[in-house]
Amino acid sequence: MGDHAINAPEKAPLGKERQAYLAGALWAIDELMTVRLGQLGTAxxxxxxxxxxxxxxxxxxxxxxxxxxxxxxxxxxxxxxxxxxxxxxxxxxxxxxxxxxxxxxxxxxxxxxxxxxxxxxxxxxxxxxxxxxx
Structure with missing residues (x-):
């Protein structure tokens, strides 16, 4: 059970791969915002x-x-x-x-x-x- 707690999604930003995780999250947010702004016509x-x-x-x-x-x-x-x-x-x-x-x-x-x-x-x-x- 202890191993599962270490690999929990909420622990990812704190682990040794945090930079890659955060970079991926920022990329995804950028894509979402680009699509949404395109839908609104404000981009x-x-x-x-x-x-x-x-x-x-x-x-x-x-x-x-x-x-x-x-x-x-x-x-x-x-x-x-x-x-x-x-x-x-x-x-x-x-x-x-x-x-x-x-x-x-x-x-x-x-x-x-x-x-x-x-x-x-x-x-x-x-x-x-x-x-x-x-």
Whole structure:
């Protein structure tokens, strides 16, 4: 019975895996709030687009301009030139684009940090970006 009490859900935030547990909980809350705000129509940026759509458009634009950027490089460019954006928003957008077949991970260029993930547009992604720019 003592083992079950240690693994009880209310003890998870106090255990050795607390950081992972809390990070997952925050991610889930962020997703719930994004969906709810989208339903209410209050997640719109000026011009009637949602923040997620705005970030997606900017990521596609900068992927077109730079052949193999990292998520951190994308965040820096977007924050400097357009809107404040968090790294998790960039990562989520890249994950969505990857699952749609519009981006793919690639090898970094010569002299670049090989520990960082680099992304590039696929042929389908280039077509989608060209259509969006037109």
């Amino acid at each position: 719109s940026a000026p011009g009637g687009t949602t923040r997620r759509t705005q970030i997606r458009t900017l990521v596609m634009h900068y992927l077109t301009a730079d052949d193999t950027p990292t998520p951190t490089a994308l965040q820096a460019r977007i924050t400097k030139r357009d809107i404040d954006v968090r790294l998790d928003e960039i990562s989520r957008t890249l994950g969505d684009l990857f699952s749609e077949g519009l981006v793919a991970p690639t090898q970094p260029g010569p002299g670049e940090d090989r520990r960082r993930k680099h992304f590039t547009l696929t042929d389908e992604g280039r077509r989608a970006a060209a259509e969006a720019e037109a």
